[in-house]
Amino acid sequence: FRARAESCLTRTTVVWNDIGGLFRVKQLLMETVVIAGLKRPSSVKPWKGVLLFGPPGTGKTLLASAAAGSLGASFYDVKSESILSKYFGESSKLISALYNSAKEKEPSIVFFDEFDSLTKSRSESTSEASAKLLSGILTNMDGLSDKKNDRFVLTLAATNTPWDLDKAVLSRFPRRIYVSLPDPPAIKEIIKIHASDPGTERVNLDLIAEMSALNHYSGRDIQSLCQQAIWNMVHEKNPELFRLAELPFEELNRRTLKVRPLEND
Numbered sequence: 560f561r562a563r564a565e566s567c568l569t570r571t572t573v574v575w576n577d578i579g580g581l582f583r584v585k586q587l588l589m590e591t592v593v594i595a596g597l598k599r600p601s602s603v604k605p606w607k608g609v610l611l612f613g614p615p616g617t618g619k620t621l622l623a624s625a626a627a628g629s630l631g632a633s634f635y636d637v638k639s640e641s642i643l644s645k646y647f648g649e650s651s652k653l654i655s656a657l658y659n660s661a662k663e664k665e666p667s668i669v670f671f672d673e674f675d676s677l678t679k680s681r682s683e684s685t686s687e688a689s690a691k692l693l694s695g696i697l698t699n700m701d702g703l704s705d706k707k708n709d710r711f712v713l714t715l716a717a718t719n720t721p722w723d724l725d726k727a728v729l730s731r732f733p734r735r736i737y738v739s740l741p742d743p744p745a746i747k748e749i750i751k752i753h754a755s756d757p758g759t760e761r762v763n764l765d766l767i768a769e770m771s772a773l774n775h776y777s778g779r780d781i782q783s784l785c786q787q788a789i790w791n792m793v794h795e796k797n798p799e800l801f802r803l804a805e806l807p808f809e810e811l812n813r814r815t816l817k818v819r820p821l822e823n824d
C-alpha cells in the first residue's frame with residue numbers, strides 16, 4: 560500500500576506567480592500554509608483541511624500545486640474517482656498508507672481532486688466503498704489535529720459541485736474558498752502567463768479579455784486559446800512545416816522550430 564500511496568507523490572515546481580488573477584484566493588492559501596508552518600501559540604490552531612470549490616478549469620489544481628511548490632512540500636495528487644475504482648475495497652488502507660507517508664515526508668500537501676465523486680455513488684457497493692474511503696480521510700485528518708501528531712500535513716480538496724458534499728464532510732473543511740471564473744484584469748494576467756510578451760504586444764488584450772469574460776471563459780479556456788493562437792502563428796510563419804513530416808525522427812530532432820521571427824512582426 561505504501562508504494563501505491565507514494566505513486567501519487569509528485570514534486571511540483573509550480574509557484575504562486577504561475578497563477579493569474581485570484582489574488583485574494585492566493586492570499587488566503589498563503590496564510591493557511593504559513594500558519595501551518597510557523598511555531599504558534601497553542602490557541603492558534605492551523606487549518607487541517609481546505610476546500611477549494613468553483614467552476615471547472617479555474618485553477619484549483621494549480622493552486623494546490625503552488626501551495627506545495629512554493630514550500631518545496633511533498634505533494635500527493637490524488638484523483639478521488641480513480642482511487643475509488645482502482646483500489647475498490649482497499650482504499651481505506653491506501654488512505655492510511657498515504658497519510659503515514661505524508662507525515663514522514665512533511666511538510667506535505669494531500670490534494671483530493673474531484674472530491675465530490677466520493678459522495679456521488681452509482682451503486683450500493685460503490686457507495687459503501689466511498690463511505691469507507693471518506694471516513695478514512697476524515698479519521699486521518701482528525702488524527703493530525705491531535706497535539707502529539709502536530710505535523711505539517713495539509714489536506715486540500717477540490718470540487719465543482721460542493722452541494723454534493725454532505726454536512727459531515729463539510730464540517731471537516733471549515734475553511735472553504737471559492738475559486739471564481741476570471742474577470743478581465745485576471746484574464747490579461749493569465750494570457751501573459753500562457754503567451755509570450757512579444758506575442759501579446761500584437762493583439763488587443765483588453766478586447767480579448769472583455770470578450771472572454773463575456774463568454775465565461777475559465778483559465779483553462781484561456782490557456783487553450785493562447786495555445787491555439789501560438790499554433791496559428793507557427794502555421795502562418797512556417798507554411799512548409801508539413802514537408803518535414805517526411806524526415807526521419809532523428810533528423811527532425813536535430814532541427815529547431817523557428818518561431819522567433821514572429822517577434823519582429
Ligand code: ATP
Nearest residue numbers: 577578579615616617618619620621749778779782
Ligand atoms: P477542474 O475543476 O476541471 O479539475 P481546476 O479548477 O482544477 O479544474 P486546473 O486544472 O488548475 O483547474 O487548471 C487547468 C489549466 O488551466 C492549468 O493547468 C492552467 O494551464 C490553466 N489555468 C487555469 N486557471 C489559471 C490561472 N488562474 N492562471 C494561469 N493558468 C490557469
